[in-house]
Amino acid sequence: MKKELIKSKSNFNNPLKKTPFYEKFSSQMTQGYWYDWSGYKAASIIQDQELEYFAIRSTTSLFDISPLIKYRIKGKDTEKFLNKLTVRNVILQKNNTVQYTLWCNDDGHVLDDGTLFKFSEFDYRLCCQERHLPWLLDTAIGFDIELFEETDLVAGLSIQGPTSASVLNNAGLSIINTLKPFDFVTIKKNILISRTGFTGDLGYEIFLPNQLANNFWDKIWEAGKYLGIKAIGFNALNIARVETGFIVANSDFITAEHAIRNNRTRNPDEIGLSWMVDMSKPFFNGKDAIVKIRKNNLSKYVFAALEIDGKEPADGAIIYHDKKHEVGIITTATWSPTAKKSIALASMKLPYGQKIKSNLWVEIYALRELEYYKMMKKVSIVKTPFVKLKRRTLTPPLKN
Amino acid sequence: MKSYDVIIIGAGHNGMAASIKLAKTGRKVLILESSSEFGGMASSNILLNDNVNQPLPHLINHLCSKSIKDLDLIKYGLKTKNFFIPSISVDKNQNYISFSGSYGSQIDGIDSNEKANWEKLKKRMFFQANLLKKFLYKSPINRENNSLFDKLDFLKTGINLRIKGREEFQEFFRMMLMCVADILEEEINNDLLRGLLAFDATLGINLGPRSPTSYMGLLYRLAGEFNGAQGAQIFPEGGIPKLIETFYKSSTSAGVEFIFKNEAKNLIFENNKVTGIKTQNGEEFFADIVLSSVSPIKTFFDFIGPQRLDTGLLREIKSLRYKGNVSKLNLLLNKIPKSSFLSNEQLSARITYTPSINHVEENFNPSKYQQLPEDPNFELLFPSIIDETNINDNGIIASIIIQNTPYSLKDGWDSSKKLLYSKIMLTLEKIFPDIKKSVLASKLISPLDIETIFNVPGGHWHHSELQIDRMYSLRPVFKYSSYRTPIHGLYICGAGTHPGGGISGKSGINAANQIIKDQKQNNHYYEKRID
Numbered sequence: 059m060k061k062e063l064i065k066s067k068s069n070f071n072n073p074l075k076k077t078p079f080y081e082k083f084s085s086q087m088t089q090g091y092w093y094d095w096s097g098y099k100a101a102s103i104i105q106d107q108e109l110e111y112f113a114i115r116s117t118t119s120l121f122d123i124s125p126l127i128k129y130r131i132k133g134k135d136t137e138k139f140l141n142k143l144t145v146r147n148v149i150l151q152k153n154n155t156v157q158y159t160l161w162c163n164d165d166g167h168v169l170d171d172g173t174l175f176k177f178s179e180f181d182y183r184l185c186c187q188e189r190h191l192p193w194l195l196d197t198a199i200g201f202d203i204e205l206f207e208e209t210d211l212v213a214g215l216s217i218q219g220p221t222s223a224s225v226l227n228n229a230g231l232s233i234i235n236t237l238k239p240f241d242f243v244t245i246k247k248n249i250l251i252s253r254t255g256f257t258g259d260l261g262y263e264i265f266l267p268n269q270l271a272n273n274f275w276d277k278i279w280e281a282g283k284y285l286g287i288k289a290i291g292f293n294a295l296n297i298a299r300v301e302t303g304f305i306v307a308n309s310d311f312i313t314a315e316h317a318i319r320n321n322r323t324r325n326p327d328e329i330g331l332s333w334m335v336d337m338s339k340p341f342f343n344g345k346d347a348i349v350k351i352r353k354n355n356l357s358k359y360v361f362a363a364l365e366i367d368g369k370e371p372a373d374g375a376i377i378y379h380d381k382k383h384e385v386g387i388i389t390t391a392t393w394s395p396t397a398k399k400s401i402a403l404a405s406m407k408l409p410y411g412q413k414i415k416s417n418l419w420v421e422i423y424a425l426r427e428l429e430y431y432k433m434m435k436k437v438s439i440v441k442t443p444f445v446k447l448k449r450r451t452l453t454p455p456l457k458n
Numbered sequence: 459m460k461s462y463d464v465i466i467i468g469a470g471h472n473g474m475a476a477s478i479k480l481a482k483t484g485r486k487v488l489i490l491e492s493s494s495e496f497g498g499m500a501s502s503n504i505l506l507n508d509n510v511n512q513p514l515p516h517l518i519n520h521l522c523s524k525s526i527k528d529l530d531l532i533k534y535g536l537k538t539k540n541f542f543i544p545s546i547s548v549d550k551n552q553n554y555i556s557f558s559g560s561y562g563s564q565i566d567g568i569d570s571n572e573k574a575n576w577e578k579l580k581k582r583m584f585f586q587a588n589l590l591k592k593f594l595y596k597s598p599i600n601r602e603n604n605s606l607f608d609k610l611d612f613l614k615t616g617i618n619l620r621i622k623g624r625e626e627f628q629e630f631f632r633m634m635l636m637c638v639a640d641i642l643e644e645e646i647n648n649d650l651l652r653g654l655l656a657f658d659a660t661l662g663i664n665l666g667p668r669s670p671t672s673y674m675g676l677l678y679r680l681a682g683e684f685n686g687a688q689g690a691q692i693f694p695e696g697g698i699p700k701l702i703e704t705f706y707k708s709s710t711s712a713g714v715e716f717i718f719k720n721e722a723k724n725l726i727f728e729n730n731k732v733t734g735i736k737t738q739n740g741e742e743f744f745a746d747i748v749l750s751s752v753s754p755i756k757t758f759f760d761f762i763g764p765q766r767l768d769t770g771l772l773r774e775i776k777s778l779r780y781k782g783n784v785s786k787l788n789l790l791l792n793k794i795p796k797s798s799f800l801s802n803e804q805l806s807a808r809i810t811y812t813p814s815i816n817h818v819e820e821n822f823n824p825s826k827y828q829q830l831p832e833d834p835n836f837e838l839l840f841p842s843i844i845d846e847t848n849i850n851d852n853g854i855i856a857s858i859i860i861q862n863t864p865y866s867l868k869d870g871w872d873s874s875k876k877l878l879y880s881k882i883m884l885t886l887e888k889i890f891p892d893i894k895k896s897v898l899a900s901k902l903i904s905p906l907d908i909e910t911i912f913n914v915p916g917g918h919w920h921h922s923e924l925q926i927d928r929m930y931s932l933r934p935v936f937k938y939s940s941y942r943t944p945i946h947g948l949y950i951c952g953a954g955t956h957p958g959g960g961i962s963g964k965s966g967i968n969a970a971n972q973i974i975k976d977q978k979q980n981n982h983y984y985e986k987r988i989d
């Protein structure tokens with residue numbers, strides 16, 4: 059009996075959960091590339107990575123974001139609480155908008171990044187990669203709020219691409235036409251549509267109660283029939299997000315609670331997110347530490363966006379200065395089909411990447427039919443995004 | 459607007475110690491105290507009847523000569539004539555051993571073999587206590603306080619230790635984390651002696667003699683000194699009230715202002731810098747420096763507040779163990795009690811009811827389940843017999859400290875007090891057959907009472923549990939063991955900081971030194987006052 063209990067409680071022994079959109083995606087799946095996203099079965103590729111990428115950039119893509127961890131925060135002290143938790147000032151955020159944010163531990167090291175949906179000053183939703191309930195609950199001590207996880211209650215679908223606005227209009231959702239980037243609306247049946255996404259393209263994200271998922275999908279699919287709608291997996295999305303210069307926790311930096319080694323944690327300045335930190339707030343978790351870090355120049359790393367000569371993907375490659383000294387590592391790299399360049403995100407050891415930006419090289423090992431080709435390729439530091447699209451921000455949105 | 463250089467919260471002996479150090483540098487110091495008296499847990503707040511009172515503490519063993527000097531206590535009335543108090547460990551069958559000098563330098567009631575065993579063990583323990591002493595009274599070395607000088611000092615101690623020989627060195631590390639019971643059973647045989655040492659190792663903390671690290675409690679006690687006599691327990695002439703009065707006199711003479719019956723309520727701070735304090739009745743007092751001598755639980759939760767604490771720190775503070783387990787029974791007797799086996803002279807000793815290690819352990823066990831012990835251990839002192847200047851027309855005081863009486867009781871304290879009283883009486887009658895009849899007045903103070911009377915959450919002897927995981931640079935928490943807090947200008951002293959509770963004044967002195975050092979670095983200049 060007791061053993062039974064333990065077994066049923068242990069997530070590690072359970073099969074991965076299926077999202078409300080699972081049947082829709084799996085029925086199109088020809089490849090069988092699944093991965094574990096926060097305990098959910100999530101697709102890496104549905105049919106063809108390249109075609110899926112081009113759906114994002116040329117037509118419309120559908121990506122299942124149901125596994126995103128979602129917390130709901132309500133009550134009198136919601137904003138005070140969020141202002142302690144996160145580094146940005148939520149009071150400045152407007153109702154019905156989404157804010158990209160991050161939060162730190164006592165040492166000013168990043169615990170995670172995420173998006174904050176503001177319904178009102180007393181009601182927010184926080185979406186992120188990792189689970190943080192104990193941290194959130196302990197942070198809530200002394201605040202009059204109610205906080206609960208709604209990951210399993212709310213399904214999410216990301217609709218991205220140049221025809222996405224047209225698809226939604228076809229589906230009768232013309233209400234989206236007035237949405238500027240980072241705005242959202244809540245329509246009847248508690249369906250939330252935000253003009254957000256991880257692609258740097260025109261696009262929307264829908265959050266809706268689980269039981270509406272199937273019908274909603276059918277409606278969208280029907281509406282997109284002649285607009286090139288396509289179900290996609292994470293791999294295609296990943297290319298688009300690198301092109302935009304978005305970082306992913308535990309891929310481009312190690313979150314503080316995941317890091318086993320002392321020097322793997324990163325403060326916001328070290329991952330290129332210093333702009334978020336609002337030092338004019340009287341207090342937030344990690345502020346004391348960040349003050350000290352900045353005052354004494356204790357940051358050791360800098361985030362860099364790189365363009366690499368040639369076409370070889372440079373994932374995980376070491377960056378050298380003068381072809382001799384190791385000065386950093388590439389965290390994510392890809393061939394950008396839109397920029398037609400080999401691009402990468404990297405973490406570099408200061409002062410390289412900040413004061414010293416030239417004479418930088420990467421060493422790439424390309425495996426070609428069981429033989430390695432070793433190359434030193436020149437890299438240059440550039441600004442993100444690698445791919446900048448006007449249609450991303452145009453309001454009303456482009457319709458074709 | 460009332461403004462000061464330093465405002466100290468709490469007129470406990472640590473608050474007063476800090477005030478003396480700070481006022482002597484010319485700083486204008488205010489002490490805000492919630493009760494009507496100075497002395498905190500060592501104040502004479504507890505009335506036995508209309509005319510007689512007896513504080514919680516009755517002996518001291520942590521007031522070192524340097525502190526006495528630093529605080530000018532002799533100048534303000536601390537008598538050099540002090541009483542070294544022997545201990546007599548008794549059981550219910552009229553057996554006893556007597557233990558005198560500074561921690562058992564003479565010992566009666568055991569045979570010569572056992573004496574030799576004891577001598578050997580004592581030598582080793584004192585050697586180790588001496589090492590500990592090097593760290594005991596100084597500010598902890600930590601992330602922030604680690605000047606070259608501090609580090610060298612630390613290193614020197616390490617080298618000294620090593621020079622004493624490999625064997626002693628290894629012995630120290632072997633024994634440091636052990637339970638006191640294993641060590642005693644390894645080295646000595648007499649149950650009463652073992653029982654006494656087991657009691658001394660665990661009094662005031664939530665450990666039994668068979669709990670790992672309980673030996674540290676004994677070392678901590680032995681590392682203490684009173685005016686140069688190490689490991690000695692002292693009854694200061696005139697008792698604790700007189701001693702505490704010298705703190706007060708020294709403090710007021712240094713120019714410190716006291717305000718009583720005014721509880722500090724909220725810290726006033728701006729941009730992470732303290733500017734003052736608001737009291738319960740709405741008054742505001744301003745200063746660049748606020749020093750809180752109250753429990754760290756209160757300082758962090760009530761004064762700074764959870765909203766202003768980094769979550770990791772908040773977790774640490776929340777996890778501090780602060781529930782006390784020591785009660786006090788004060789009795790007023792109509793005459794000197796007659797013992798069936800102890801001489802009148804022996805009534806000037808500390809009499810402990812600590813028959814064996816197992817007895818002390820069995821006392822500890824129920825406390826884990828919020829229950830009272832079957833047959834409580836205690837120590838008993840007759841302050842008015844020890845010191846004739848302390849004699850009182852109203853009667854003879856018996857001051858009894860009872861171990862393992864937890865703050866939270868399953869049956870609640872209201873209904874348990876009578877039971878505890880009768881248990882103690884039962885044992886006392888075995889020593890003093892007629893004692894019950896001569897009780898004129900009695901007062902039993904539980905940890906719960908201590909919490910209310912003295913404004914100490916949990917009523918803990920040390921404000922917060924003093925075990926190895928919360929000693930030295932881990933006290934009260936690692937990040938703030940330098941007597942600082944996350945708010946600039948807000949400092950902490952009091953038993954919850956290093957070196958912990960007991961009357962030593964060291965937390966106050968160390969915190970004051972830290973303040974002086976910090977202000978010097980920030981280019982504050984205070985002229986030294988010329989007396």
Ligand SMILES: Cc1cc2nc3c(=O)[nH]c(=O)nc-3n(C[C@H](O)[C@H](O)[C@H](O)COP(=O)(O)OP(=O)(O)OC[C@H]3O[C@@H](n4cnc5c(N)ncnc54)[C@H](O)[C@@H]3O)c2cc1C
Nearest residue numbers: 468470471472492498499515516517722952953959960961
């Ligand atoms: C039963 C018992 C027996 C003991 N026996 C001995 C003994 O024999 N020998 C020994 O050395 N030690 C003994 N101790 C321990 C000793 O009494 C304490 O460790 C010591 O007195 C602590 O001193 P302190 O100055 O650090 O704190 P405290 O004495 O607790 O002083 C803190 C002061 O702050 C005040 N305060 C609290 N909150 C506020 C507020 N918000 N505003 C203003 N003021 C406030 C309190 O009223 C108090 O006066 C005993 C303890 C107990 C419980």
